[in-house]
Amino acid sequence: MNKLFIPCLLVALMSTPSIAMPNGNAETGKTKAFSCQFCHGATGKATQTTYPNLNGQDALYLFRSMQDYQQDRRTGPLSAMMKQQLSALNEQDLADVAAFYAEQN
Numbered sequence: 001m002n003k004l005f006i007p008c009l010l011v012a013l014m015s016t017p018s019i020a021m022p023n024g025n026a027e028t029g030k031t032k033a034f035s036c037q038f039c040h041g042a043t044g045k046a047t048q049t050t051y052p053n054l055n056g057q058d059a060l061y062l063f064r065s066m067q068d069y070q071q072d073r074r075t076g077p078l079s080a081m082m083k084q085q086l087s088a089l090n091e092q093d094l095a096d097v098a099a100f101y102a103e104q105n
Contacts, residue, residue, distance in 0.1 A: 021063045022092050024099025033097045035085060044101040055104035062098035067091075 036054070040046050044055030054062060066089070068074035069082040089097070 021060060021098070022095040024059060024063075024095035024097070026096070026099040026103045029096035029098070029100030032089065032093050033100050036097065043104040045104075054101040057102060059095075059098040059102035062101055063094050066094045066098070
């Protein structure tokens, strides 16, 4: 086996983005998600088909989606509004909001 294989493998593994997120608190997330309810509904079930339902979604998916909006990796007609809505939230806030919506049925 090539002597460079293991070092190259380690470098490749260490350079991939982490999918870890802080542990979210759903109760705290409910408070932080106040402004979300105007489009996504109080429990994540949207009142208009224009907006996606968030209830019951995977917390990591929601967390990463919110990060993507914050960092302009997610685009679309409402991406600027989403970026603005999420601009004041840190990673823990995002995890809390994600935990709240993930627990909704």
